[in-house]
Amino acid sequence: MQTQRQRQRAVRARARAQRTRTRTRTWQWERRRERPSTKRVLDLALGSALLALAAPLLAAGALALAVRRPPGGVLTRSPRVGLDGRVFELRSLRTRRLRLDLLSRLPHVVRGDLSLVGPEPLAPDEEDGPRTPGSGTSPAARHWRHELKPGLIGLAQVHSRSGMPWDEPALLDQHYAEHQWVGLDLAILARAAHTPLRRAARRLTRPGKGHLSDTDHRLSGYSTAEEVGSVSTD
Template sequence: MRARVRTWQQERHRERPSAKRVLDLTLGSALLALTSPLLAAGALALAARRPPGGVLAHSPRVGLDGHVFVMCSLRTRRLRLDLLSRLPHVVRGDLSLVGPEPLAPDDGGDPRIQGGTCTPGSGTSPAARHWRQELKPGLTGLAQVRSRSGMPWDEPALLDQHYAEHHGVGLDLAILASAVHTPLREAARGLVRRGKARLSDTDHRLSGYSAAEELGSVSTD
């Protein structure tokens, strides 16, 4: 009887969603609802152009426990619509909001497909494949938010492994905040640069000032 109770408790524990899954489901659903009009507009704009291969790009990716799924993305990178179009995978559970980069099967993410081979320098050694299969790949991740730093030790494989060793809801929230803050900061800098480019010396001159007056002042000196 005690063994049955213990087994029932273990099954209940397995069925209980983790805090990470709750975050993915709640925040992912909210983001999908907010961005649906933008995604629909992007899909219609792409459909009008009739891109080869269709509006959506389909690519196999290796997920949790080596499960291979087909990831769908809009064929555009404007406003990061390709990234946002993967939110349904987060809601379904194929992806997490934050996690390692989703690898293709031929990248060595699934040892059953690769036969245990690995690509040098790609972070897909047998040990790397082991921890990759224990985590869902992410919509974004530590490697993505640190890719712009330019530091020589910020290799994506090492950053993904660091995330796998220290992942948690707190780190996920910090990565998500950085993923949102960095594009906004770059967009703000771009607007400032454009404003400076349009600004010239004549913008500071008093009304009625003419080039002739400037030449006259130079000649009298």
Template sequence: MVRRALRAWKPAALPRPSAKRVLDLTLGSALLLLAAPLLAAAALALAVQPGSGDVLTRSTRVGAGGRPFVLRSLRTRRLRLHVISRLPHVVRGDLSLVGPGPLTPDGVRDRPPGARDWRRELKPGLTGLAQVRHRSAMPWDEPDLLDQYYAEHHRLGLDLAILAEAVGAPLREAVRSLARRGKADLSDTDHRLPGYRTAE
């Protein structure tokens, strides 16, 4: 009877991770390993500064399902290290690589009543459609509309496109900046032929 019961018993199957979660785990872990030396150096530089205080900032944010979590970031914005330092949250599952921006509890409470609470359906992201498309001239509510569009149309291909844009835009800006520095500053007189004189 015991043998029959053991044969009939099957362990509960673990839920299969989604493709999005697999991407978060694999790419997030790889990026964290690559960034670890840089993050450690930045944390050390912050720690030795006189009167710098804590190396990390901590703020409560709301994740999927309305669950709050403490978001930790390096206290610096150079090289976007404050964003990269959130990669442990991606590996742990608080954040996704791509998703709507993480809101504070006050930001969640300010949502209009009766609207579909699509933010509860998705993990907030390290980057997202609103972040890569954001321009200073946009109306104040357009980032929210972009996040809502992402919530309604998100798929792995869109995530990969957003990640490519998030990485590509800073690289293009860095290349443009280097190109501008490489150009010599030429004045009007540099283009004049020898012997040219201005009219008196």
């Protein structure tokens, strides 16, 4: 038969084994949680590449603003609510020219405050605003907003507004939250890049009036005298 001391040793040994198993499970769970998701890998890789490409333009914009000495400095600073309700300071260049204000937020993407694609980052007082249906500030809206990072751009920013109720930014952001996946992120990024490129291409290819000759579209036998006579009889 086991003595009292042996039983105590056995109890302590089982307790140590249980604590070891618990620590192992906790460590494994934390490792899985810390493992970067596909979305985070995309944010880090593409965000870093875009930041490297935009760095000279951002530096030139910051220098131009510094020369002008705008009130408040070169950067705007405002609190925004991020993942899990954490508040961070959003910094942007104090200009919208060439969308430099948007590009200047890329460091937040690399750091992990923002994602490339996500709902609009709200200020704390916007989250605590009127709790009306579809406003994006109801308790249910705050719940899904806290479960994902706000984005540099989002479905609401690239969607063409048609004036219909389902085009409200809050509803579009909620739709993204409910259906988000990497494919949707890539589609939104492609649309965000396509729109300015298409506008630039139209400006380059659209012929100006000065490049057209007065006789380009006249029928054969048409004379200037006939045009003058028709104008004078009117």
